[in-house]
Amino acid sequence: MSKLDRAVYDTYASLDTGSYVQAEYVWIGGSGQDLRCKTRTLDKVPTSVAELPIWNFDGSSTGQAPGEDSEVMLKPAAIFKDPFRRGHHILVLCDCYKPDMTPIPSNTRFDAARVMEAAKAHVPWFGIEQEYTLFEKDQVTPYGWPKGGFPGPQGPYYCGAGAHSAFGRLIADAHYRACLYAGVRVSGINAEVMPGQWEYQVGPCTGIESGDQLWISRYIMLRVCEDFGVHVSFDPKPIPGDWNGAGCHTNVSTKAMREDGGMAKIIEALEKLKLKHKVHIAVYGTGNERRLTGRHETASIDQFSYGVANRGASIRIPRTAEADGKGYFEDRRPASNMDPYTVTGRIIKTIVLDEA
């Protein structure tokens, strides 16, 4: 395949589009994990999602509607600055509806928005640690690994620096910048335990904003990787054997947990989560049973546990929270491919709303 020359593209990218705004509508596809996008031109810069037109797409091509009634409606939910086109161009995260504007089955945002609205007085915050693994374009060889072979065992790679340990930093760092530019609250990045694996954290964000920010951050990751010609995988156990899996640890707090004496509220929430372990595991990502083995900094999928500073527990109470007697807890069970709308919604249903 002939390689497109970025420098040639840049001569067009710098053209002034006047008052025209390119709006990239982004939505979650039929697998519940893939992201789709298409662009339309707006005449002026919108100041809120309410000003943006509802649009539609061919749901029969994304596994989201039958061919005979293929139109799915795209309803704008959140606006971000577009780090690829820059200027006043925007990314528009949407959720999907039938023509009668009832949510399609794969629209998980709709219920999460209801849950977050119902729990608004508790001001839930989420900080999500997104782990991901970079691969060569062949989608077989993790980035930086010898073709058909293995690198040295895990040890030097976590938070590593140097050509022998950090593989793909340009992508991790480009994505970090692009997210900050877009208005995504990335709180940090680090190289992970398995070589070629990285993490970024999004948050803390309040309520439904957390899912919106995480989904658009994944879209930005796909686009950055597209530019570098590298494949990103959100598989929870990309390489079987003695290699770390990839999670999406979800840090959670409510207003009461963040206030003095909050530890009692944290323990109360953990006891509720204990009773619903299976219900949570069922929606914490597909293939998570390959990851939650009780090894590689995970707890066994069959048992619920919590503990201070324990990376082998289902839920970790950070040392700082124990010392302060308040703060937040870290649910370590969600897989890297989890749906943040479903996971944050499920947690609030269990610990705040007492919903089944």
Ligand SMILES: Nc1ncnc2c1ncn2[C@@H]1O[C@H](COP(=O)(O)OP(=O)(O)OP(=O)(O)O)[C@@H](O)[C@H]1O
């Ligand atoms: N009170 C809070 N409620 C919810 N999230 C919070 C709160 N305070 C901090 N966070 C968020 O929790 C996340 C913690 O991520 P960080 O990677 O620092 O944690 P970690 O669990 O120590 O990392 P690792 O598991 O990789 O060792 C950050 O996104 C942070 O902004």
Ligand SMILES: N[C@@H](CCC(=O)O)C(=O)O
């Ligand atoms: N990658 C591990 C977590 C490692 C960490 O805590 O940094 C997991 O699958 O959850």
Ligand SMILES: [Mg+2]
């Ligand atoms: Mg963590």
